[in-house]
Amino acid sequence: MKIQAVKFRLSGEAACFRKPDVNEQVYFTYNNIHRVALLGLLGAILGLKGYRNHRLFGEEKNDFPEFYKKLAGLKVALIPEAKRGYFTKKVQYFNNSVGYASKEAGGNLMVFEQWLEKPIWTVYLIRGTVTVENWNKLVEYLTKQKCTYIPYLGKNDFPAIIENVESCDLDFVEQDGVIFVNSLFAGDLDVIDDSETFEDQAAYIFSERAPIALQPEHNFYVFQQLLYTNCAVKQVKGKLLQDGNKVLCFF
Numbered sequence: 001m002k003i004q005a006v007k008f009r010l011s012g013e014a015a016c017f018r019k020p021d022v023n024e025q026v027y028f029t030y031n032n033i034h035r036v037a038l039l040g041l042l043g044a045i046l047g048l049k050g051y052r053n054h055r056l057f058g059e060e061k062n063d064f065p066e067f068y069k070k071l072a073g074l075k076v077a078l079i080p081e082a083k084r085g086y087f088t089k090k091v092q093y094f095n096n097s098v099g100y101a102s103k104e105a106g107g108n109l110m111v112f113e114q115w116l117e118k119p120i121w122t123v124y125l126i127r128g129t130v131t132v133e134n135w136n137k138l139v140e141y142l143t144k145q146k147c148t149y150i151p152y153l154g155k156n157d158f159p160a161i162i163e164n165v166e167s168c169d170l171d172f173v174e175q176d177g178v179i180f181v182n183s184l185f186a187g188d189l190d191v192i193d194d195s196e197t198f199e200d201q202a203a204y205i206f207s208e209r210a211p212i213a214l215q216p217e218h219n220f221y222v223f224q225q226l227l228y229t230n231c232a233v234k235q236v237k238g239k240l241l242q243d244g245n246k247v248l249c250f251f
Contacts, residue, residue, distance in 0.1 A: 001172065002169040002170060002171060003126055003169070003170045003171075003172070003241055004126070004127075004167065004168075004169060004170075005124050005125060005126045005167070005168050005169070005170050005241070005243075006124075006125050006138075006139050006142060006143075006165065006166070006167050006168070007122060007123065007124045007125070007164075007165070007166060007168055007243070008122075008123055008142060008162050008163065008164055008165040008166070009120065009121075009122055009123075009161075009162070009163050009164040010033070010120070010121045010122075010123050010160060010161070010162055011118070011119065011120040011121070011160075011161045011163075012118075012119060012152075012153045012158050012159065012160050012161055013117075013118060013158065014115045014116060014117060014118070014119075014153070014157075014158050015029070015033065015115065015116040015119045015153035015154050015155075015158050016029045016113060016114065016115050016116065016153070016154040016155050016158065017029050017030040017032075017033055017034060017037050017116075017153070017154040018113075018154065020221065025112060026091060026112040026113070026114065027111065027112070027113040027114060028114045029089065029113075029114045029115065029116060029154070030208065030210050030211075031080070031085070031086060031087055031089075031116070031206070031208055032078060032080055032087075032119075032121065032184065032208070032210065032226075033078070033119075033121060033153065033154075034210040034211045034212070035076055035210075035211065035212045035213070035251065036068070036211045036212070036213065036214060036221065037154060037211075038076060038078075038123070039067060039068060039071045039072065039074065040067055040068075041151045041152070041153075041160060042067070042071055042074075042138060042151075043065075043066070043067025043068075043070070043071055044067075044147065044148070044149040044150070044151045044152075045138070045141050045142070045146075045147040045148065045149070045151050046067075046070075046134070046137060046138060046141060046148060047148030047149060048065075048066045048067040048070055048071070049065055049066035049067065050065050050066075050067055051065050051219065063216065064214055064216060064219065065219070068214055068219075070130070070131075070134050071130060071134070071138075072213070072214075073127075073128040073129030073130040074125055074126070074127070074128050074130050075125070075126045075127075075128040075239065075250035075251070076123070076124070076125060076250060076251065077123075077124040077183045077184075077241075077248040077249060077250045077251075078121050078122075078123060078124075078183055078184045079121060079122040079123075079124075079182060079183045079184070079246075079248075080119075080120075080121055080184070080206075080228060081120040081121060081122060082119070082120070084204040084206060085184075085204070085206035085228035085229075086206060087116045087117065087118075087119045088116070088117040088118070089114050089115065089116055089117065090114070090115060090117060091112055091113065091114050091115075092112070092113050092114075092115055093110070093111070093112050093113075094111055094113070095109070095110055095111070115158075116153075119153070124168075124170075124183075124243070124248055124250070125138075126170070126241075126250060139167070142162065142165045143165050143166075143167075145162070145165075168243055170241035170242060170243050170248070171241065171242045172240070172241060172242075173240035173241060173242050173247055175235065175236060175240060178193055178196065178232035178233060178234055179232065179233055179236070179240070179247060180198045180230070180232060180233070180247060181229075181233050181236060181240070181247050181248075181249055182246040182247050182248065183228070183246075183247075183248045183249050184226045184227065184228050184249065185226065185227055185228075185233070185236050185237070185238060185249035185251070186212070186224045186225065186226055186227075186236075186237045186238055186249070186251050187225065187227055187233070187235070187236060187237055188225060189205070189207065189225075189227070191227075191233055191234045191235050191236070192205060192227070192229055192231045192232070192233055192234070193231060193232040193233070193234055194231045194232075195232075196231065196232040197230050197231050197232070198230040198231075201230055203229075203230065203231050204229060204230055204231075205227065205228075205229040205231060206227065206228040206229065207225060207226070207227050208225075208226050209223050209224070209225050209226070210223065210224070210226050211223055212224045212226075212251060224251075236249050237249075237251070238250055238251040239251075
């Protein structure tokens with residue numbers, strides 16, 4: 001049995017997916033577009049309401065923004081197209097001088113912000129529990145390069161480039177012993193067997209604790225450890241599917 005998916009190349013000149021735990025002096029970014037940000041980007045393409053609309057229109061407290069309610073059932077796999085999974089990052093300095101930027105003297109907010117430089121991901125989506133109507137509309141908009149709102153990579157300064165959109169059929173992968181996974185996957189470091197690497201290359205392991213969902217009461221992030229490695233993996237949380245010779249983990 002095969003599973004139908006859609007895949008595309010997601011890129012931009014820069015990106016910033018700001019970490020919520022540090023907001024003084026320097027703003028830091030996650031290394032990859034996280035699952036919630038990706039759902040927000042797809043929601044913008046479809047014209048679904050976001051966080052701001054959710055607050056403005058006084059929807060129920062224990063509720064999610066529209067984009068999350070309608071798209072949270074999607075299953076996502078991400079391949080960072082960067083050496084060893086790490087994108088180049090630089091800290092940029094700029095002034096935000098709009099009157100409402102801060103309460104500092106002169107209304108000028110001095111910002112140091114970390115940006116990803118020229119990030120690229122290969123993104124796979126499968127329908128999961130999303131309605132057929134919303135899934136078909138999303139596939140149509142992606143393949144025909146349509147959007148209601150311009151998608152961006154964390155900030156509206158960084159428009160997203162979506163290209164090479166295509167449908168594909170994925171095969172199930174049985175987890176029988178160790179396996180090599182070509183995408184990000186959820187798990188702890190103890191699932192990695194660094195005694196064996198893909199094509200006997202030098203071993204590398206990328207690890208980042210990143211948002212994978214929202215909790216309802218305050219829409220805070222739910223975090224999970226994500227890994228990317230060329231080492232063999234003993235056990236993977238999530239559904240494993242295969243596209244050609246690439247093994248993908250969907251979460």
